[in-house]
Amino acid sequence: RDSLDIEIRVMPYSDDQYLLVARDVTQIKQLDNLRKDFVANVSHELKTPLTVLQGYLEMVEDPSMTPPGMMTKAVGEMQRQSERMRLLIDQLLELSRMETPSHDVFDRVVDAPVLLQQLQTEAEKLGKAKSINVHFDIAPIKVYGKEDALRSAMQNLITNAIRYNHEGGDIRVTWQMVGSEVEFSVEDTGPGIASEHLPRLTERFYRVDKDRNSERGGTGLGLSIVKQALQHHNCELQVNSALGKGSRFWFRLPAGLRVTNKRH
Ligand code: ADP
Numbered sequence: 001r002d003s004l005d006i007e008i009r010v011m012p013y014s015d016d017q018y019l020l021v022a023r024d025v026t027q028i029k030q031l032d033n034l035r036k037d038f039v040a041n042v043s044h045e046l047k048t049p050l051t052v053l054q055g056y057l058e059m060v061e062d063p064s065m066t067p068p069g070m071m072t073k074a075v076g077e078m079q080r081q082s083e084r085m086r087l088l089i090d091q092l093l094e095l096s097r098m099e100t101p102s103h104d105v106f107d108r109v110v111d112a113p114v115l116l117q118q119l120q121t122e123a124e125k126l127g128k129a130k131s132i133n134v135h136f137d138i139a140p141i142k143v144y145g146k147e148d149a150l151r152s153a154m155q156n157l158i159t160n161a162i163r164y165n166h167e168g169g170d171i172r173v174t175w176q177m178v179g180s181e182v183e184f185s186v187e188d189t190g191p192g193i194a195s196e197h198l199p200r201l202t203e204r205f206y207r208v209d210k211d212r213n214s215e216r217g218g219t220g221l222g223l224s225i226v227k228q229a230l231q232h233h234n235c236e237l238q239v240n241s242a243l244g245k246g247s248r249f250w251f252r253l254p255a256g257l258r259v260t261n262k263r264h
Contacts, residue, residue: 003026004024004026005024005025005026005028005029006022006023006024006025007022007023007025008020008021008022008023009021009023038204041204041205042092045088045205045219045220046085046088046089049081049082049084049085049088050081050085052077052081053078053081053082053085056074056077056078056081057078059074060074060075087219088219088221091219091221091222091225092221094152094221094225095204095221095224095225095228097148098149098152098225098228098229098232099228107144107145107146107257108144108145108146108147109142109143109144109259110142110143110144110145110146110147110150111142112138112141112142112143112150112175112182113138113139113140113141113142113175115147115150115151115154116136116138116154116173116175117138119151119154119155119158119173120134120136120138120173122155122158123136123158123162123171123173126159126162127162127171130162130165130167131167131168132162132165132167132168132169132170132171133168133169133170133171134162134170134171134173135170135171135172135173136172136173136174137172137173137174137175137176138173138174138175139175139176139177141175141176141177141182141258141259142258142259143182143253143257143258143259144256144257144258144259145232145233145253145257146229146232146233149228149229149230149232149233150229150233152225152226152229153184153225153226153229153230153237153251154184154186156222156223156225156226157184157186157226157249158171158173158186159222160186160218160222160223160249161173161186161187161188161190161247161249162188163218164188164190164191164247165188165189165190166189166190166191169188169189169190169246170188170189171186171187171188171189172185172186172187172188173185173186173187174187177258178252180255180258181252181253181254181255181258182252182253182257182258183250183251183252183253184250184251184252184253185248185249185250186248186249186250187246187247187248188246188247188248189245189246190246190247191243191244191246192241192242192243192244192245192246192247193208193239193241193243193247194208194243195241198239198241201223201239202223202224202226202227202237203224204220204221204224205219205220205221205224206220206223206224207220223237230251233253233254233257234254235251235252235253235254236251237249237250237251238250238251238252
């Protein structure tokens with residue numbers, strides 16, 4: 001290992017002898033640091049909109065001190081900031097639900113085509129607001145799995161493809177057999193992601209361009225939720241991206257999860 005954290009204890013053994021006990025606490029320390037970082041990040045992310053909100057509240061408290069025309073801007077900004085806090089809390093709860101091992105204990109038959117049709121309706125609505133063309137190509141394949149987790153993974157990937165896309169861009173969502181596995185894929189014509197960021201995308205609160213992405217409404221939690229959701233199905237998120245061209249995010253469910261006619 002690169003570094004090691006050792007906890008050393010000295011214990012009396014006999015009148016003139018001591019016992020030296022060394023314990024490798026590297027993993028415990030790492031987990032503790034992760035927890036501390038997480039708490040610091042959550043506090044920071046919640047504090048930022050709260051500070052803006054409080055600033056505007058102070059301003060509108062005394063209408064005589066509020067410049068004309070500022071009231072509407074202030075109310076709009078307060079709505080935007082409280083919406084941001086709500087989204088962050090919703091995503092934190094979703095992440096915590098996905099991390100809980102007992103989440104939806106049993107695999108059930110998930111009617112993925114029906115689920116994807118619902119997601120298509122949502123995506124078309126979201127895409128319309130940004131003039132993004134949304135294409136879905138859904139094969140009639142059902143799977144065994146956890147519906148909540150699959151919905152969450154698919155929804156987050158589709159939302160990102162729309163959120164980071166240019167106006168007038170395209171997204172293509174497919175659900176199809178690839179060899180013996182079922183593949184879910186979302187391809188977009190957005191800005192793409194530089195290769196040095198790819199390994200860190202699923203870290204909690206990791207954003208490629210923090211300021212710009214916050215403006216777009218991201219929290220930095222979406223892909224960590226996807227990662228957790230996919231762990232319930234023993235599969236991993238894959239990504240391919242080219243700067244200026246777009247990105248493709250996909251995952252393949254193990255063959256055993258497909259519902260075959262025989263089993264169904
Ligand atoms: P966020 O809530 O900020 O979208 P995510 O965890 O979903 O957080 O994504 C992490 C970062 O990865 C985003 O902030 C964004 O910079 C980048 N990203 C994710 N999906 C895409 C995409 N389809 N195109 C370009 N960048 C993306």
